[in-house]
Amino acid sequence: MGVNYLDYADVNMADVDAVVVGSGFAGSVMARELAERGNKRVLVIEKKNHIAGNMYDEIDEAGILVHRYGPHIFHTNNQRAFDYLQRFTEWRDYQHEVLANWYGTFMPVPFNKNSMEIAFGEEEAARLTEKLIETFGDERKVTITELRAQDDPDLEKVADFVYENVFLYYTQKQWGLTPDEVDPSVVARVPVFLSRDNRYFQDEFQGMPLEGYTPLFERMLDHENISVCLNTEAESVFDLRFSSDDEDAPLSAIALKDQNFEGPIIYTGPLDELFLARFGRLPYRTLDFVYETYDQEFWQPCGTVNYTVTEPYTRITEFKYLTGQEAPNTTIMKEFSHPYEDPDTQIPYYAIINDENNAHYNRYLALTEPLDNFYPLGRLAEYRYYNMDVIIGRALALADELVG
Ligand SMILES: Cc1cc2nc3c(=O)[nH]c(=O)nc-3n(C[C@H](O)[C@H](O)[C@H](O)COP(=O)(O)OP(=O)(O)OC[C@H]3O[C@@H](n4cnc5c(N)ncnc54)[C@H](O)[C@@H]3O)c2cc1C
Secondary structure: OOOOEOOHHHOOHHHOOEEEEOOOHHHHHHHHHHHHOOOOOEEEEOOOOOOOHHHOEEEOOOOOEEEOOOOOOEEEOOHHHHHHHHOOOOEEEOOOEEEEEEOOEEEEEOEEHHHHHHHHOHHHHHHHHHHHHHHHOOOOEEEHHHHHHOOOHHHHHHHHHHHHHHHHHHHHHHHOOOHHHOOHHHHHOOEEEOOOOOEOOOOOEEEEEOOOHHHHHHHHOOOOOEEEEOOOOHHHHEEEEEOOOOOOOOEEEEEEOOEEOOOOEEEOOOHHHHOOOOOOOOOEEEEEEEEEEEOOOOOOOOOEEEEOOOOOOOEEEEHHHHHOOOOOOEEEEEEEEEEOOOOOOOOOOEEOOOHHHHHHHHHHHHHHOOOOOEEEOOOOOOOOOOOHHHHHHHHHHHHHHHHO
8 A cells, every 4th residue: 555645734633533743763653553553543744755754764876775864773672672663674684883993993892802902902902801801700891980990000091091092082073072071971881891792782683674764664654544744844733722821831732723632642853843942942963964975895894983083073884784785886974963053954863961951851841741642752752862672662652551
């Protein structure tokens, strides 16, 4: 059948039992579950001109399958999320590897026993590794804070190296921070992996959808009870009704086409956008992606290379490693991180999570709380960073609640 695309002007609200805003994993899993398990007629409203949210991929002009909103590698220990996706795609086994480009030399990230040899030379690396294993045990991830807590100059030497050469400049570029502003709780989590396992993720299941993410979403939204309106912003079709004129007065109803909508509304966009930023915009980092195509089979040694000490971009991804596509040419993508300033031309990617911003978000959330048919869900609506598997898990849990 294919996805049932509809113009919003042609929607008859009498035929709609549930509204879902956004067609990323949060919105698409909810739409499918409400349609299939709940037997509800679902209207999906998506502001972009395509489905699949951040996971959208397509063939570029050079014939290479590329991700348009950042490289996405599926990895999980959540059996339910993995089983759920199996219904909509076959998988290509892919174990993601990341290298740091350290003044032109490549070393595995997370920093591990192999990186240690590259950084310190074989002999010194063997001595330091032995000490690390004696202190912490083998095959463990140890944070640089744990290393420093031992008050041992050798362990401190490893911690300092990782901090200065793998972590600091990358984090400054990613978040636009000076070294002093880098949150100690983030530094605390930087790991040294006492292993020769060069994989970036150690999750039980890792892979890529065999034909890409967009066909997976097309199958998920291909259901007789689902209609999708593209190029439609929630804020332009929702008529928000408030309990009073007070700026902090909560919602009493949301109307579509002049009628209060009583069914579930699953909202997966940013909450500040829904309220036209009445309390100011929620802070985010955005990304610019610069694509380059080369007439050679491969351009770099693995899927992603992080630039940890040089270059203004954070990382380069070469898609053919991820997708397994065979072609004589290749496309790479450089990522530049910036503050998010213009919702018309930029996309909010990373919520900047701190106490002040959480309070700002909670002020928006409070506007929705009395409305018991409104469900904020997903990385934007919840102002959090979530991996894909976590979002799928959260959507399935909300569907359990709504349709049993
Ligand atoms: C650069 C980057 C790389 C990532 N890589 C990985 C990875 O390798 N592995 C992993 O597991 N996770 C990764 N993630 C996380 C992953 O992107 C999220 O888990 C996933 O996008 C969450 O899905 P979602 O539906 O909540 O949000 P989204 O995918 O962002 O979907 C939200 C949808 O809502 C639409 N929308 C927003 N506002 C409105 C509105 N007002 N009206 C109508 N529609 C609206 C948007 O257009 C979008 O289509 C990455 C994230 C980023 C930023």
